[in-house]
Amino acid sequence: MIGPLTIGQRTHKFPTSKLSIPESFSAEFLSAEFLSAVLERIDVPADWIGIRAMQETSSYRTLRDGHPQQNERTLDRGAMVEVLAQGQFGYSATNRLTVESLQQAAQQAYEQAIAASQWAIHRFTEAVRPPVTGYYTSPYQQPFNRLGVGEINDLLRQLCDRLKVSDDIVRTSAIARMHDIDTWFVSSNGSQLHQQLHMIESHLGAIAQAPGATQSRTDNGYLARSYQGGWERFADPTLLERATQIGQQAIELLTAPNCPDESTTLVLAPDQMMLQLHESVGHPLELDRILGDERNYAGGSFVQPQDFGQLVYGSPLMNVTFDTTLAGELASYDFDDTGTPAQKQYLIQNGILQRGLGGLESQTRLEAPGVACTRACSWNRPAIDRMANINLEPGDTDFDTMISGIETGIYMESNRSWSIDDQRHKFQFGCEYARKIENGQLTTVLKNPNYRSTTPQFWRNLKEVGDSQTLQVYGTPYCGKGEPNQLIRVGHASPACAFKEIEVFGGVDS
């Protein structure tokens, strides 16, 4: 039997397993114990070996205008063997989960490491792969199999019906995507982890059209309602009512005036704050961007290593955390994909930059503080510095007080467009829906609301942060970076926020 291992205990060899290993894995055999037993059989002269295996089963249900567009189940599984030799990591990933295939993968990973070692950007040690044991699972109340496929499709059809509030609605869409993801991580120095994530991603959308005008409205942005949990995260009591409101607001936007071009006080709803946080806080703080590794694709950062602990990133009201402990937020976990235990940590506190988003490899190279965020999107990509849950901590101002204190301004909801430069400095974001603020009241509905600014100026103009009553949690499955490219799931929680003197503008006048 494999005995228990504690954090900090380092061994290079496991006690010989008495478990028999099937030559080919199937779902019921994949486990940390079995992978450890396979690891025991790998014979390469490496300094460290790890196996990260993943299995994802998903269900995709999409209706458009009440008709099925996608009824699909998927199974994806595989393993990445990672080897550290002569200070260089090499990897080999395969979807063939046999003992022989994993042994071959280990040999290939070793050869990769040796071939690259002369050109290593940094000589790593196994200190960047600390031994750890643990288990994490997403809490949920209603399992996905509570509804059959017919019932799910029927619910989505009802939502399409609700969205179509009038004949001016030319397209309705309703999506539900469910995922069960198991990740196992074992290593030659004693790690043995299993994390089980249950996620549901949903979308409701309506496109309204009239002569000379087309507008769309969604459920807080495309797939913004993405969470860990079960059916309770989708089929909540407000669902049908939200669908009706989405359709009504799409119609409303058809006759709304364009957002004016002006510099004004801008209030952002939590479902736009998620994108603001993501693009202008999350990405610039990724340590591998600061190190320059992303410059050929996603870009670099205006943040310099010497900025940690002293850069005034935003107003003193700005407090941003890395927090994988919130139940239900999309990227919650106990360990990152290299086994580092995760905890809630401040990235920005009272406006001052504290630490970056980077795991042990980047922290070592940069000699800068980071967090447990070395993550891979799947078994077929190496883990790199990623966001997980990046949240703006709530302040003290309730929403009514925030609005009533504004003489003129614009309130915007739900992201629909985003663009930022490769140093995360100049940005332009667009939303679906806005309202004028006049003498402390939300008044005229506005269409095509956009705003532009530069990151430091924008966050230093943060003038009010909503309280916990305004806090909403959202996520996205589509955060992209890395070479080779990876799409990963992230979560963002934020209250409503007010910013002064921001340049806003509208769309093309028809």
Add this chain to the structure above:
Amino acid sequence: MSLQETESSSAASSQSADHSVDHTPRHKSANEAAFYRLVEAIDQALETQSNLHFTVSLSGEDSQFTRFSQAKIRQTGRVQDGKIRITLMTGALEAASGMASEAASGMANEAASETAATEKRTATVTLPFTGSFGEDWALLQPALIHLQQELPDLPVDPHCVLPASIHRDQPNSHSREVCRESDGAQLLSESALADKVLSPVRALDFVGLYAGGVSYRAYADSAGRRHWFETPAFTLDYSLFGDRIYLAGKSPAVKSPAAKGPAAKSQAAKGTIAGRQWQPESYTQSIAAAEKQLALLSRPVRRVPRGSYRTYLAPTAVADLMDTLVLGGGLGESALRQGNSAFGKLAKGEAVLSDLFSLEEDFTRVGIPRFNSSGEIAPARLPIIQSGRWVNSLVNGRSAKEYNQISNGANRQEAMRAPAVAPGTLKEAEILAQLGTGLYLSNLHYLNWSDLTAGRITGMTRYACFWVEAGEIVAPIENLRFDDDLYRFLGEALLGLSDRQTFVPAVGTYNQRSLGGMWMPGMLIEQFRYTL
């Protein structure tokens, strides 16, 4: 420094698809044999059920990925992956008109059962494809049973298209394009890769990704269509930065001259080479061209105020623009019908673009399969916009059925797969003179629609972008944001296109390595609008 030298990096870097593909029967690869064995097993498992139809599509790769930063190796490894997607459909082919009139004459029971039989339902499963029949069939067989059990619970799919009954000897029912290393295609071995790529650039700040290996795509269905595509291919996509100023760290691999500020730090030249065979001379030429751009980028950076300027977009910048226009702009029939397109006005004839602008799908020069996920073969060339006027939307089988159109073999997203913009008459040697005073842009970054249905698009300048005065490059620029309307910059503001196209390879690696690329000229635009 002449413009010709700066553009030659694109020319030298591009290795367009060669045509040494094997269309004749040859030995099958292990993956090809395994795929067809699975198709045969599916066929046999379902053969007794005449009302059940299937399609099978496959994509897979065996890839080397080596990531570079600071002319060193950041990460390196290999990925073997494959996914097989099976769609089951119930329902009979629509009744002929004669049978319909019989139903109308009062044979109600027969009509009802016929309606039930023609009601179609669709269910899909995607599974790992390992190339080992035993392992793959062990997953596929129970999945097929599960799909059959699920189908009756699903709603009717009115836009389902059954694989049409076709004879095997009809054109387009079979295709096989295979390229092997024995044909002369030769990629870098993992042992040689680091030296071949990094030795020529060891003194430079070189960042990028080598992605190479064998890719395969396949399709089969219950009507007998069979398509197989297999090729080795590589891309090396990289950036060269102006100084070894990245980064202040204690790693011995990093030199540490003082940083010169954000604007200088971000000046870089971009290069890409691609093909089926590593050619050292192409790489050397690409690096040399990028280094020449770096010489220009070492000049003091100019901050250009927001405003409107005459602008030349190099072919790589046009490719960055087209990436957003043709992939997310809504050239498909479904997007146009559903109000989700930037090209609605053009398609309805309410607007025209410049008669200098023509856009087509051109599969003859990009080395990608023409079959889609429904087994339809796209035409070798398909005009989308011709001399500024709308010609064809992209239509797949489902949209054809929904909107009573004829399919032209578009993919599921109805996005372009082989875009090509027609060249013009602007000679390369005259580009700077024609630009006069304005901006020369090598690349664009992070484009998105600021107003989709109005055709307004925003993005950033990136890489080798210069301020030009009286036809002479003066200085590199601090990056600028543009926000402009395609009906303007591809309309009255389009002054000209270069007289030759450059192949810009696809380098994306989300989920799998992309194949192919675009053929793009450069564009000269009047008063391109910059907003930040």
